[in-house]
Amino acid sequence: MNLTIICASYTGTTYGIAEQIRNACGGEIIEIQSKDLLSRFVAFMARHSPGMNVRDTGSQPDNIDLSESDLVVIGTPVWGGKPVPAIRKALVALTGCRGKRAVIFATCGEKAGTTLQVLEKDLAAKGMIITGQFSLSKKEIEDGTLVAALIAKVQEEADKA
Numbered sequence: 001m002n003l004t005i006i007c008a009s010y011t012g013t014t015y016g017i018a019e020q021i022r023n024a025c026g027g028e029i030i031e032i033q034s035k036d037l038l039s040r041f042v043a044f045m046a047r048h049s050p051g052m053n054v055r056d057t058g059s060q061p062d063n064i065d066l067s068e069s070d071l072v073v074i075g076t077p078v079w080g081g082k083p084v085p086a087i088r089k090a091l092v093a094l095t096g097c098r099g100k101r102a103v104i105f106a107t108c109g110e111k112a113g114t115t116l117q118v119l120e121k122d123l124a125a126k127g128m129i130i131t132g133q134f135s136l137s138k139k140e141i142e143d144g145t146l147v148a149a150l151i152a153k154v155q156e157e158a159d160k161a
């Protein structure tokens with residue numbers, strides 16, 4: 001079973017969930033970095049905010065070939081009720097993804113807004129099939145129950161491959 005986990009993460013929350021999924025289910029994490037204006041502005045602001053650590057890892061692939069993947073997990077932070085620009089850019093770069101199953105998740109402070117709906121629409125346009133979606137607020141991440149449910153869903157989908 002080939003699991004591909006695609007995520008963007010500026011302060012590590014989304015990446016931390018991606019790591020938990022990989023540790024439990026295996027697979028490979030592709031971290032997307034963005035250099036668009038909004039992302040650079042947020043990174044700049046965050047770098048000057050005490051206690052906020054901005055990740056400086058990841059890449060901006062022109063093409064993410066999913067033809068060898070059985071299952072795809074996509075995670076994004078929520079910015080202004082939407083997925084971050086980096087992840088939407090990454091979705092444009094997906095190839096070999098038609099008919100592939102995907103579990104999507106968003107991490108947010110409190111409310112995910114339309115993040116999951118936007119991701120679902122982008123992925124449906126690529127011919128992908130969403131089999132699970134989770135929005136995780138800061139409180140829910142601390143509690144852990146919903147994170148465990150996300151991991152269980154990914155494992156369940158992985159077992160079908």
Ligand SMILES: Cc1cc2nc3c(=O)[nH]c(=O)nc-3n(C[C@H](O)[C@H](O)[C@H](O)COP(=O)(O)O)c2cc1C
Nearest residue numbers: 009010011012013014077078080081108109110111
């Ligand atoms: C520019 C910006 C916009 C945000 N907008 C929202 C929002 O609309 N709703 C929300 O609940 N949290 C919002 N947040 C909080 C993040 O979604 C949350 O902290 C997320 O888990 C960060 O993920 P990361 O650590 O992987 O970058 C925002 C954070 C930033 C920096």
